[in-house]
Amino acid sequence: MATDSNRAVGVDIGGTGIKGGIVDLDEGVLLSDRIKVPTPAGAEPADVLTAVKEVLTRLDVADSDIPLGVAFPAIVKNGQTLSAANVSKKWIGFQAESFFEDGLGRGIRFANDADVAGIAEVRYGAAKGQDGLVMLTTLGTGIGTALIYNGVLIPNAELGHVQRAGKDGDAESYAAYSAKERDDLSWEKWTKRLQWYYTYLEFLFSPDLFVVGGGVSKNADDFMPLLNLKTRIVPAVHRNNAGIIGAASLTRG
Incomplete structure (x- = not known):
């Protein structure tokens, strides 16, 4: 049973939507409805802060002391955002963590x-219970990646931007789900691009498990069986709630 000591709020800020929910930290499930508001046009800091406040108000936790974790589409180092994916360039070199805390x-x-x-x-x-190196890839507008070794996060792995030797563009411009839609690729033709990408990651890192997230993970049966890899590859469980649940779980360290 969820109590005040094992609950937290997670907010997941994206380029098109800002989602939030109250999470049971023991079970990793939402205890509330998932609240979503549109990301403000231009996604500048003050407007994003206002939208986050709206999410917390609708969750009825705006004035609560329940722990809060926030996920953001950028490289984050010591509370500073060093990049900006589908949000205002004003976030680059911005002290985002203290900005949200103050606001x-x-x-x-x-x-x-x-x-x-x-x-x-x-x-x-x-990936629960998996030893060794886990590599999560989210296939969407771009390719997001996370590296976790024996349960410990190695932060800010931007492996969607590995370069293609002798080719224009990086991995995400070639193999993200948006590339499938842009180039009107069949599952088979898109999977050939994924084959290059995951084979390259295997060579670089020798992982123990790939986990594929993003909305396309619900179509895992359409492309994962077509991949020929040494590493086991599985679809993510939490899909569109992963950011909320993971952000909330940050409050446990």
Whole structure:
């Protein structure tokens, strides 16, 4: 049974939507409805803060001392955002964690969105109990990645941006789900691009498990059986809730 000591709020900030929910930290499940509001046009800091406040108000936790974790689509180092994926360039070099803490009037835990999705899958999902190196990849507009070794996150792995030798563009421009849609690829043709990507990651890291997240993971049967890898590869369990659950679980360290 969820109590005040094993509950936290997770907020997942994305380029198109900002989602939040109250999470049972023992079970890794939502205790509330998932609240979602549109990401403000331009996604500038002040407007994003206002949208996060709206999510917390609708969850009825705006004035609560329940722990709060926030996921953000950027490289995050020491509370500072060093990149900006589908949000305003004003976030680059921005002291985002302290900005949210000051604006919300509370302490938070703050991290990259793919990293927290990886945490969710290791603690509560497809990678629970897996020793060694777990690599989570989210296939969507881009490719987000998380590296977790023996349960410990190695933060800010931007492996969607590995380069293709002798080719224009990086991995995500070639193999993200958006590339399938952009180039009108069949599952078979898109999987050939994924084969290159995952084979390259295998060569670089020799992982023990790949976990595939993002909305396309619900179609895992359409492409995963077509991959020929040495490493076991499985779909993520938490899909669109992974950011919320992982962000909330940050409050446990």
